[in-house]
Amino acid sequence: MERVRVLVVDDSALVRKLMTTMLACDPAIEVVGTAADPLIAREKIKLLNPDVLTLDVEMPHMDGLTFLENLMRLRPMPVVMVSSLTVQGAEVTLRALELGAVDFLAKPSSDLANSFGQSAQEICAKVKQAATARPRARTAVRKLEVPPRLSADAVLPRVQTSGTRGGSPIIVIGASTGGTEAVRVVLESMPPDAPPILVTQHIPEAFSGPFAARMDRCSAMRVCEAQDGQPIQTGHAYIAPGSHHLLVMWDGAKYVCRLHDGPPVNRHKPSVDVLFRSMAASAGVGTIAVLLTGMGDDGARGLLELKQAGAATLVQDEASSVVWGMPGAAWKLGAAAEMLPLDHIAARLLALARQPHDGASRT
Template structure:
């Protein structure tokens, strides 16, 4: 196999050296060059024709976002952002993912050398995964035309304590690489009265809060970072904090979010498998679950548990995924009853969640032998 050819772009000579050293330790990667700013990078891209770019955000002469936007318009290629673990770094990185970056790798503000060495396996895996992707333009979402749905609550609020366990549908979504944009597409397509949605996206702790705020700004639903004990309500979406597992539990009167500070599962915290398992136990066949783009196989076994509990399950197809690792693993495991392109997933989730539970099970009959 040919090596993945990488161009490292960063204004710090130390970071360029460390990243290059880490990357060339992998026999499948070749660092073909480095650049201290976007203008030099532009010339080296023409000369060296790299497969993947690692790109810093804050650089002289042109900031990384402006360069990335120009690059995706004029010469699309896979880009892995190298960002700082700060609130501002999170905002900029999320914007970079919107513009077309495949993934990101966070650099710490202190003890740079030892921290980068510890992350060598991670950055190499992300670069190799990025090399297998196709650069994509930002998906333009056409909002679903859904008529407002009113109930007796518009006249007389329901008294507290009504409802039965498992009676109301809850949508569960898991994602990783490419997931911030995939989740945006799903949430932008949802009406304000959609069933509640719980989401686990692999993301650092410093990024999950800003990510939730960005999703809240673009969705008709109310989107927030989940809090421990928070009631799960229709019209709301709850995103797992980047440092804790999100579980859905029954507290005797209603379903609530529970945060758990346990060890990483499948090397991830939060883990999609943890969310899906909690849903299988507490919501069961009233769950409607989707596993979106992502590297690895986190969520595949949890999706199978949900399917075995009678819940409708689906995965994103390979063509619309940035990385078809997680959904592909679930599909091969027989955990998903349907496979759909990203632009059809929101409508399907909504339809399944609004069907009577037994009808939803029939509508999502297995199609994967």
Template sequence: MTRVRVLVIDDSALVRKLMSTMLACDPEIEVVGTAADPLIAREKIKQLNPDVLTLDVEMPRMDGITFLENLMRLRPMPVVMVSSLTVEGADVTLRALEMGAVDFFAKPDHDLASRFGECAQEICDKVKLAARTRPRARTTVRKLDVAPRLSADAVLPRAQTAGSRGGSPIIAIGASTGGTEAVRVVLEAMPPDAPPILVTQHIPAAFSGPFAARMDRCSAMRVCEAQDGQPIQSGHAYVAPGSHHLLAMWDGAKYVCRLHDGPPVNRHKPSVDVLFRSLAASAGAATIAALLTGMGDDGARGLLELRQTGAATLVQDENSSVVWGMPGAAWKLGAAGEMLPLDHIAPRLLALARQPLAGALRA
């Protein structure tokens, strides 16, 4: 069996040692070398020809982002970013995913040695998964011009229309590995008056707020991290917090976001299955759901439940997915009415929302 050849890049000697030890314990992985900074790494890549890099975000002489940008331009290869669980670390990591990094590993911020041991399986899985992917440059889409956002009160108090009523479409999106970029592509293509969008992306709690803020800057919609009891309104997208499940509930007059601090589902919290099931119960055929790139099968069964209510259901195709785990599982289960490349998903979601009944893709 050919082992995955890994080069570990980190300015901390302790982290290099711990990462190398964890990775070397997996019989399918071979650590071929380490580097203390990107300039050393550049020479070792030429000498060792690794399959995957693990790359620290903050390093001397050249930061990880600059190195990654040069690498993806000159010698694209699979990269797993190693990031701290801070707001600053989250923002830089999201930039790295935009540039073509496959995934990221959140570095514990204290008690490094013992906490790293708990995460050994996670980093090994991410490295092996990365080795099976094809590096992708940032997807180019025709982006809408996003007008400056002024408060409505700056001109005239604006009459507030009712939020989502029974039968009004709601879009739901689930994603995991590769999903931060896939979600960006979809949201960038949405107009400011698009139907409300609920997003469950597998992401650590420290990253979900910065992720929502980054999506808000690149989308004509208003994008925010969901709050409990928040009304679900057109022109808004709601991102599940990394610490809670996101549900959509009908309160008798409107749809609202509900956050649930229950146990992980499919080993994930937030879980896509939980979001999709809540919509199957509360919105049914008014839902339009898309399951994007991601490892595992979270969301597949929930998507099937939605389709059985008459909801429109889509999955991302294999060629445009970083990992065709979640969408592939849903497709094999018969949970999706259509399979589309990533850049076709936003137009299709909007087209379905304009139909008299959102559930136009019934089985």
């Protein structure tokens, strides 16, 4: 089997050395070169033809984002960003994912005595997975033209009543690698009165708040980082915080968000399986669930539980996924009733939401 050829780009000699050492732990990876700045990297890409690039952001001569944007326009290739897990690092990394980076990893620390093995394992896994990805630059999304649907409220106001379990359907989304952009495409296509949406995206704690803020700016819905006990409302989308699992519970009058500080599930916290299971228990047939691009299989079994509970279930197709791990695992498990390209998913979610949610009628 051919080894994955990697070019490490970072202005820090220490980080270049640490990255090279960790990648060398995997016999399936070969570090073919390093570069201290984008100008050197540009020439080494031409000379060495690497399979994957690891890229720092703050570098001399040209910042990493500008270099990434030029690279994805002129020579698209899998890029893994090396990021600091800070609010500022989150903003830059999310922008890099918009521009076409496949994934990101934490910048290695000089003190790796207690974490070298775990860090090396994560870095090697992400680089090998990136080598199989289909890099793509940000896609322009044509927003859905959804005509307003008038009800009797336009003529006669209705007396406000408390919510019931038989009310509006709830949409739940799970995603990982490539998912920040896939989630954007879905949320950007939603009207302001869309059914409530809950999202579990595998993302670090420092990134989930900035990610929710970015989604709020690009969507007609109100998007926020979920809080414990927060009521789930039409026209709102809730992003799982990177530090807790997100669940949906019925509190006797309405659905609310619940945050759970339990152990990682499928090595993830938040976990898609946890969100999907909570929906199967609390909403069942009133759920519309979709599993988007991502590495691994988190969410596959939860999606099957939802399908068995009568929910409508979808997955993103392989051609439009950056990594068809999670949706592919769910499809092979028989957990999804439909498989669609990314740019068709929002319209299908809205169509399903307009149908009576009795399970059998959703076709």
